[in-house]
Amino acid sequence: MSAAQSSGVLSALLSLESDDTPMHIGALLRFRLPQKAGANFLAELAGSFRAQSELIAPWHWRLKRGGLRALRARWQVCQSVDMDHHFRQIGLPSPGGERELGVLVSRLHSQPLDMSRPPWECYLIEGLEQGYFALYLKIHRALVDVAGGPEIFHAFLSPSANAKQAFAPWTTSIDSDEMPARPMLPLGDSLRASAGLGRAFARLVSAGLRKNPALAVPYRAPRTALNGPVNSQRRFATQRYASARLQTLATALDAENDTVILLYLCGSALRRFLKEFNALPDEPLIAAVPQSRVSLSDFSLSFVSLGSDEARPLERFASIQRSYKAAQTHISAVPEPLRMAYSLAAGAPFLLGEITGARPWMPAMFNLFVLSMPAPESYRYLAGARLDSIHSLSMLMPGTALSISCQRYADTVNVGLTGARDTLPHVQRIAVYMEQALEQLEAAVMPGEKTA
Numbered sequence: 345m346s347a348a349q350s351s352g353v354l355s356a357l358l359s360l361e362s363d364d365t366p367m368h369i370g371a372l373l374r375f376r377l378p379q380k381a382g383a384n385f386l387a388e389l390a391g392s393f394r395a396q397s398e399l400i401a402p403w404h405w406r407l408k409r410g411g412l413r414a415l416r417a418r419w420q421v422c423q424s425v426d427m428d429h430h431f432r433q434i435g436l437p438s439p440g441g442e443r444e445l446g447v448l449v450s451r452l453h454s455q456p457l458d459m460s461r462p463p464w465e466c467y468l469i470e471g472l473e474q475g476y477f478a479l480y481l482k483i484h485r486a487l488v489d490v491a492g493g494p495e496i497f498h499a500f501l502s503p504s505a506n507a508k509q510a511f512a513p514w515t516t517s518i519d520s521d522e523m524p525a526r527p528m529l530p531l532g533d534s535l536r537a538s539a540g541l542g543r544a545f546a547r548l549v550s551a552g553l554r555k556n557p558a559l560a561v562p563y564r565a566p567r568t569a570l571n572g573p574v575n576s577q578r579r580f581a582t583q584r585y586a587s588a589r590l591q592t593l594a595t596a597l598d599a600e601n602d603t604v605i606l607l608y609l610c611g612s613a614l615r616r617f618l619k620e621f622n623a624l625p626d627e628p629l630i631a632a633v634p635q636s637r638v639s640l641s642d643f644s645l646s647f648v649s650l651g652s653d654e655a656r657p658l659e660r661f662a663s664i665q666r667s668y669k670a671a672q673t674h675i676s677a678v679p680e681p682l683r684m685a686y687s688l689a690a691g692a693p694f695l696l697g698e699i700t701g702a703r704p705w706m707p708a709m710f711n712l713f714v715l716s717m718p719a720p721e722s723y724r725y726l727a728g729a730r731l732d733s734i735h736s737l738s739m740l741m742p743g744t745a746l747s748i749s750c751q752r753y754a755d756t757v758n759v760g761l762t763g764a765r766d767t768l769p770h771v772q773r774i775a776v777y778m779e780q781a782l783e784q785l786e787a788a789v790m791p792g793e794k795t796a
Contacts, residue, residue, distance in 0.1 A: 360742060365742055430462070432465075500512065505723075571711060572745050593782075597661060610714055610748055625653075629712070643684045657788050736760045746761065
């Protein structure tokens with residue numbers, strides 16, 4: 345995929361960026377202190393990070409925009425980086441539990457990045473329950489892309505528990521030694537390129553529906569609270585599962601992988617959540633499921649029905665599995681080099697609606713994002729401290745008040761829920777309902793068996 349095509353996605357993202365919808369993403373990394381860690385372990389770790397003041401590309405780049413923001417933007421080297429701004433050590437209020445951590449990270453993720461500086465921040469969080477500490481990393485999505493992808497959030501960690509040196513995140517990169525030679529594609533060019541695929545997109549969707557009625561398509565999602573207003577304030581919640589637990593259930597249900605299980609948990613939790621507020625639509629919720637192996641240059645978007653209109657768990661799962669398979673078949677019919685452009689074409693009406701102010705009166709493109717983020721397959725360490733969990737924090741689009749991200753790390757599946765605080769103030773309740781939905785499905789499929 346060409347740099348020009350990749351820049352089309354970034355230009356589209358930048359055009360949607362506002363005070364209410366900043367385009368940064370984040371990661372919460374929770375570590376277990378080494379068994380023999382001294383009382384000064386965290387102070388020494390912070391000192392080590394501060395001493396590593398030589399930033400490698402792209403950590404010392406900043407985004408220079410023209411007068412019309414997204415119409416022309418390019419990267420430039422920032423000659424002087426204030427590390428006291430980019431790295432901070434903060435304490436968690438007592439008692440240092442999951443609630444306090446969630447409140448703190450929600451507040452940090454709500455604050456915009458200073459775009460006159462390299463667009464990233466790192467926080468070392470102490471004061472967690474005994475034996476733990478955390479890192480919260482916040483990076484602009486455009487910088488993540490030129491850095492080589494979301495792996496940048498954990499690329500600085502070691503696979504060895506015996507490695508005592510702690511590399512700071514800004515001393516590692518993946519494949520970004522060279523700055524992109526050309527500016528990002530002007531937004532007008534991006535829209536024209538997307539519009540040129542519009543008719544082909546409509547034809548392919550129409551043909552797909554004729555072949556498989558289970559195919560979920562954009563702009564047919566019911567409008568719900570999930571499509572309510574989005575301002576700058578965020579709520580963040582987490583959930584965590586043993587990989588073996590999900591895989592056992594996937595095998596029992598003859599599912600290809602645990603992705604369908606995760607989609608079921610999302611749909612079931614949201615069904616219960618919306619029903620509590622007498623806001624459950626008659627039509628099923630539609631999830632946008634991005635797929636990107638590396639970066640935005642290898643990006644495609646599919647749509648899956650979450651079966652929220654079906655009251656019975658097994659029938660709901662079957663409905664989701666049919667929709668997921670239809671989505672996989674549909675996107676595989678698009679030649680791989682064209683999938684990103686095809687996804688741009690799918691989003692062109694949404695983008696035009698946002699620019700013209702017509703989006704609130706348009707049919708909802710989808711209800712929420714459900715995405716998978718990369719994570720190491722084996723345990724990682726920081727100065728001997730084991731990474732216990734990693735949860736992603738998402739950016740929110742206009743009119744999309746919830747995004748759910750999943751990461752398969754070591755022997756666990758970590759789920760992060762990022763919501764618009766004033767539209768969805770009870771995001772933690774959705775996380776709790778996901779666990780209860782899993783227990784309900786296990787009871788239906790494997791009655792009498794004890795689950796982990």
